[in-house]
Amino acid sequence: MSLAGKVVLVTGASSGIGAVTAQAFAKQGSKVVLTGRNEANLKATEKACKAANCKVELLLITADVTTDAEKIIKRTIDKFGKLDVLVNNAGYGELGSILDIDVDQFDRVLNTNLRSVFLLTKYAAPHLIKTQGNIVNVSSIAGTRSFAGAVAYCTSKAAIEQFTRCIALDLAPKNVRVNVVSPGTILTDFHKRIGFSEEEDAKFLEHSKTTHALGRVGEPKEVADGIIFLASDSSSFITGATLPIDGGRHAMCPR
Numbered sequence: 492m493s494l495a496g497k498v499v500l501v502t503g504a505s506s507g508i509g510a511v512t513a514q515a516f517a518k519q520g521s522k523v524v525l526t527g528r529n530e531a532n533l534k535a536t537e538k539a540c541k542a543a544n545c546k547v548e549l550l551l552i553t554a555d556v557t558t559d560a561e562k563i564i565k566r567t568i569d570k571f572g573k574l575d576v577l578v579n580n581a582g583y584g585e586l587g588s589i590l591d592i593d594v595d596q597f598d599r600v601l602n603t604n605l606r607s608v609f610l611l612t613k614y615a616a617p618h619l620i621k622t623q624g625n626i627v628n629v630s631s632i633a634g635t636r637s638f639a640g641a642v643a644y645c646t647s648k649a650a651i652e653q654f655t656r657c658i659a660l661d662l663a664p665k666n667v668r669v670n671v672v673s674p675g676t677i678l679t680d681f682h683k684r685i686g687f688s689e690e691e692d693a694k695f696l697e698h699s700k701t702t703h704a705l706g707r708v709g710e711p712k713e714v715a716d717g718i719i720f721l722a723s724d725s726s727s728f729i730t731g732a733t734l735p736i737d738g739g740r741h742a743m744c745p746r
């Protein structure tokens with residue numbers, strides 16, 4: 492489908508990959524629903540979307556995906572009357588070994604990165620069937636590769652990839668496509684939010700040059716481009732697919 496005039500809901504649009512993805516859809520002429528918890532940051536994304544396309548129609552919803560999934564879909568339909576594309580991007584990580592973390596951490600991470608995606612998908616599906624729309628989820632290299640000290644995050648991202656495939660099959664008879672992108676390390680606030688200090692973050696980014704085949708980390712725009720591709724008619728025969736956007740990291744193994 493051409494993305495002009497389509498109603499696109501982007502979760503986690505207040506920062507990083509989601510903010511840049513929202514701008515990319517705005518540039519395509521889509522009507523964009525921006526959701527996130529931080530209102531000031533959502534307003535910054537609103538400004539950036541308007542800079543990308545001065546005619547863009549936007550809806551800002553300050554909401555938490557863990558508690559407000561139904562409200563987010565309802566407000567989208569109330570405002571625009573339809574939904575064409577759902578981008579489940581909101582997510583975060585917490586660190587810790589199984590020897591140290593408690594079940595509350597596991598629940599927090601899974602609630603945000605997986606359970607909210609289930610709920611948003613459930614509430615959005617009838618509307619996507621009406622528009623013959625599609626879903627793009629955001630996983631991570633951590634969905635297929637395993638990292639010590641990140642059990643809840645890795646588990647949540649592995650699950651979102653399997654969830655994507657299952658939902659793709661459920662919705663294929665209704666002609667609704669469901670795909671997932673799997674980014675490598677991308678330059679956003681993600682790692683600082685996990686708790687990396689400035690110094691740790693700089694060290695991690697430097698090391699990441701060796702863990703990505705292309706010798707660098709990625710930019711949010713490179714993930715947004717993949718999401719736009721999967722949401723558009725350019726990928727009309729693709730469903731249930733995982734698209735790595737990771738500079739070749741998924742193909743590497745230590746030696």
Ligand code: NDP
Pocket residue numbers: 502503504505506507508509526527528529530532554555556557580581582583584603629630631632673674675676677678679680681682684
């Ligand atoms: P950021 O921390 O920059 O952005 C995360 C976004 O998720 C923010 O907009 C935040 O909103 C939103 N969010 C988190 N929790 C909630 C919640 N409970 N309710 C509503 N919104 C929420 O990180 P990225 O842009 O990097 O991350 C986007 C996605 O990409 C995530 O799913 C992440 O796992 C994935 N990813 C990131 C990688 C990276 O290296 N950066 C690598 C691989 C995957 P707010 O601030 O308003 O609360």
